[in-house]
Structure formats: structure tokens, C-alpha cells
Amino acid sequence: GAVVSQHPSRVICKSGTSVKIECRSLDFQATTMFWYRQFPKQSLMLMATSNEGSKATYEQGVEKDKFLINHASLTLSTLTVTSAHPEDSSFYICSAPSGGKDTQYFGPGTRLTVL
Amino acid sequence: AQSVSQHNHHVILSEAASLELGCNYSYGGTVNLFWYVQYPGQHLQLLLKYFSGDPLVKGIKGFEAEFIKSKFSFNLRKPSVQWSDTAEYFCAVNAHNNNDMRFGAGTRLTVKP
Numbered sequence: 001g002a003v004v005s006q007h008p009s010r011v012i013c014k015s016g017t018s019v020k021i022e023c024r025s026l027d028f029q030a031t032t033m034f035w036y037r038q039f040p041k042q043s044l045m046l047m048a049t050s051n052e053g054s055k056a057t058y059e060q061g062v063e064k065d066k067f068l069i070n071h072a073s074l075t076l077s078t079l080t081v082t083s084a085h086p087e088d089s090s091f092y093i094c095s096a097p098s099g100g101k102d103t104q105y106f107g108p109g110t111r112l113t114v115l
Numbered sequence: 116a117q118s119v120s121q122h123n124h125h126v127i128l129s130e131a132a133s134l135e136l137g138c139n140y141s142y143g144g145t146v147n148l149f150w151y152v153q154y155p156g157q158h159l160q161l162l163l164k165y166f167s168g169d170p171l172v173k174g175i176k177g178f179e180a181e182f183i184k185s186k187f188s189f190n191l192r193k194p195s196v197q198w199s200d201t202a203e204y205f206c207a208v209n210a211h212n213n214n215d216m217r218f219g220a221g222t223r224l225t226v227k228p
Binding site for chain 1: 151157158159160161164205215216217218219220221223
């Protein structure tokens with residue numbers, strides 16, 4: 001099946017710094033990718049839809065200036081958490097559809113800890 | 116927009132017990148329904164999905180789910196659980212021909228050996 005990777009898998013940073021998370025589709029192209037965050041013992045919440053060649057679409061309540069998304073190519077989307085604060089600590093997961101619009105493949109996630 | 120509710124937050128079973136996890140969705144149009152599993156320390160994996168046709172779908176590892184349109188439900192079942200089924204289970208829905216997927220809160224399943 002299709003494979004989605006994320007890098008890094010884990011990152012610890014100081015408050016106020018920016019962190020970039022990469023999401024790659026390894027064996028397929030994805031014009032759209034999705035970014036989710038998952039708090040401990042909670043479900044995945046869709047943050048934004050990343051669109052190759054155009055601006056990302058953000059869900060209500062998600063600050064677009066804080067969570068910068070760039071879909072640089074058909075296989076890469078990046079999420080940058082700017083000026084990170086402890087409340088941004090979470091598990092960030094990306095997904096990409098393949099083999100039809102309704103089938104998504106998920107990355108392994110990135111655990112962000114902001115001190 | 117569509118929404119999903121999972122009624123059971125944490126289910127504890129003994130090995131060989133039967134499993135049924137509830138999932139209800141809210142959406143007025145045609146939907147696709149999914150069950151994902153997340154084993155400890157691992158990423159989400161698709162267990163099964165329903166797009167159309169036979170409302171009883173069979174997935175991997177002996178899991179199945181039944182779509183009951185009149186009840187807006189898509190419950191997950193397994194006749195006999197194993198210790199290795201210990202994981203978090205998420206029900207998800209997206210509108211037909213739409214990648215915008217919404218997840219339920221998840222159900223943690225603990226299977227005691």
C-alpha cells in the first residue's frame with residue numbers, strides 16, 4: 001500500500017522557537033495532504049488541508065499564522081509551528097489520499113514537546 | 116459538516132470475548148465510513164472501510180463492521196478478541212468524494228490475557 005512518512009518523529013524545543021515537520025508521500029503523488037493534531041487520549045482533530053500549488057485551507061479555530069503550511073511539491077508538505085509554546089505540545093499527524101479520493105494513508109506522527 | 120461519536124471510551128475484555136464498539140455519525144448526505152486502529156506507539160492503520168454495496172464489511176484481523184443507514188451507525192465487531200487487539204480504535208467518516216475526514220474520540224480496547 002501507499003506509504004506516508006513524517007520527519008522528525010519526535011522533537012523537543014524551547015518555548016518561542018519554530019519547528020518544521022515534514023510529511024512525504026513516498027510512492028505516490030498527493031495534490032492534497034491533511035494535517036491533524038492529537039492530544040493525549042483524544043481523537044485526531046483536522047487542522048488544515050494542504051494544497052499543492054495553492055494556499056492551505058484551515059479549520060475554524062486554527063491560527064494560520066501560527067501553523068504555516070507549505071505544499072512544496074506533489075510529495076511533500078511541511079507544517080511549521082511558529083513561536084511554539086507549551087500548549088502546542090501534541091502529536092501531529094499527516095495523511096494523504098491515494099488510490100481514489102476516499103482512501104487516506106497516515107504518517108506515523110510527530111510528537112512535539114515544547115518546554 | 117459531518118461528525119462522529121463513539122460511545123465507549125474504554126473497553127476491557129478478556130481474551131476470546133466478543134467485541135462490539137459503537138459508532139454513530141451525523142451527516143445528511145452519502146458518506147464513506149472507516150475504522151482505524153492505532154496500536155501502542157504505532158501510526159493509524161486502516162481496519163476496514165465502507166463506501167457502498169454490502170453493508171456488512173470485513174476487514175483485516177477478523178474484524179467486521181455493519182453499516183445501518185437508518186441508525187446512522189457503523190459498529191465494529193470481532194467474535195473473539197486476542198491480547199494483541201489491545202489498541203485504540205477510531206471510527207471516521209467523510210462525505211462521498213470528499214477527503215475531509217472526521218474522527219470519533221476513539222475507544223481504547225484493553226484485552227486481558
